[in-house]
Amino acid sequence: MADTGIGIPPERLSGLFEEFSQVDETTARRFGGTGLGLAICRRLVEHMDGRIGVESTPDRGSRFWFELPLAVPAEEAATLPPDADRPTETAPGRSRGGRRILLVEDDRSTQILVSTILRGVGHEVEVVDNGAAAVEAVDKGTYDLVFMDMHMPVMGGLEATTRIRALPRTSDRPLPPLVVLTAGVTAEERERCRAVGLEVFLSKPVDLEKLLHTAATVGLPAEEGDIHG
CATH class of the missing domain: 3.30.565.10 (Histidine kinase-like ATPase, C-terminal domain)
Known part of the structure; x- marks a missing residue:
C-alpha cells in the first residue's frame, strides 16, 4: 500500500x-x-x-x-504442474481442525486481533460486543469455548456468565467453558469471577501463546496445563 x-x-x-x-x-x-x-x-x-x-x-x-508464506488452496494445488512447489505440512502453530468459539468483546481492536489469530489456526469464531448478545448466542447456538470480557455496555461479563450458567442444557448441548478476557482484574473481581464459575483468566494485551493454548485445550477431556492468573 x-x-x-x-x-x-x-x-x-x-x-x-x-x-x-x-x-x-x-x-x-x-x-x-x-x-x-x-x-x-x-x-x-x-x-x-x-x-x-x-x-x-x-x-x-x-x-x-x-x-506471508501462504499455502495454496487444495482446489488450486490440484491444477499445479507435477514439479510445482507445494506445501506438504501444516505451517507451524496451525491446527488442521478447529473449535467453535464465541468471542464476547466490545473493543474493536481486540475483536480483530483475537478473531484473526484464532481463525488463522483453524478455529471458527463468532463475535458479539456485549453480554446480552452473548447470552442469546449461547442459548441459540453451540460453542466449544467462550472468551468473555468483563466490562462491556448493555450487560457485563459477570451477569452474562450467571445467565449463561442458568440456561437449560442437555447432554447433546452442554454449556461451554468460559474464559475471562480482560485488561485488568482486581483480587475482589477475581473472587467474583470464581463465584460464578470463571476460573481461567487471560489478560490484555493478549499474549498470543497463552491465547492459542487456551483455545486449543480448555474444556477438553485430556486438558493439561490450564492457564490461571
Missing part, C-alpha cells in the same frame, strides 16, 4: 510498529489515531511467519508492505 501523504521521518521508522506510537506527539497534531493499528498488523503478520515493513520519505509519502 502506498500513499502521497506527509511521510515519516527516518528516525521514527524503527518505532512505528510499536503500540501507541505517534509520529507527531504534539497535542495540536493534524492527524489522529490511537497508534494501535500498525502494532496489530505486525503481531498478526509475525504470528503467520511473515514480515512487515515501511519505506517513507517526508513530505512525499509512504509505502507499507508485508509478506
Whole structure:
C-alpha cells in the first residue's frame, strides 16, 4: 500500500510498529489515531511467519508492505504442474481442525486481533460486543469455548456468565467453558469471577501463546496445563 501523504521521518521508522506510537506527539497534531493499528498488523503478520515493513520519505509519502508464506488452496494445488512447489505440512502453530468459539468483546481492536489469530489456526469464531448478545448466542447456538470480557455496555461479563450458567442444557448441548478476557482484574473481581464459575483468566494485551493454548485445550477431556492468573 502506498500513499502521497506527509511521510515519516527516518528516525521514527524503527518505532512505528510499536503500540501507541505517534509520529507527531504534539497535542495540536493534524492527524489522529490511537497508534494501535500498525502494532496489530505486525503481531498478526509475525504470528503467520511473515514480515512487515515501511519505506517513507517526508513530505512525499509512504509505502507499507508485508509478506506471508501462504499455502495454496487444495482446489488450486490440484491444477499445479507435477514439479510445482507445494506445501506438504501444516505451517507451524496451525491446527488442521478447529473449535467453535464465541468471542464476547466490545473493543474493536481486540475483536480483530483475537478473531484473526484464532481463525488463522483453524478455529471458527463468532463475535458479539456485549453480554446480552452473548447470552442469546449461547442459548441459540453451540460453542466449544467462550472468551468473555468483563466490562462491556448493555450487560457485563459477570451477569452474562450467571445467565449463561442458568440456561437449560442437555447432554447433546452442554454449556461451554468460559474464559475471562480482560485488561485488568482486581483480587475482589477475581473472587467474583470464581463465584460464578470463571476460573481461567487471560489478560490484555493478549499474549498470543497463552491465547492459542487456551483455545486449543480448555474444556477438553485430556486438558493439561490450564492457564490461571
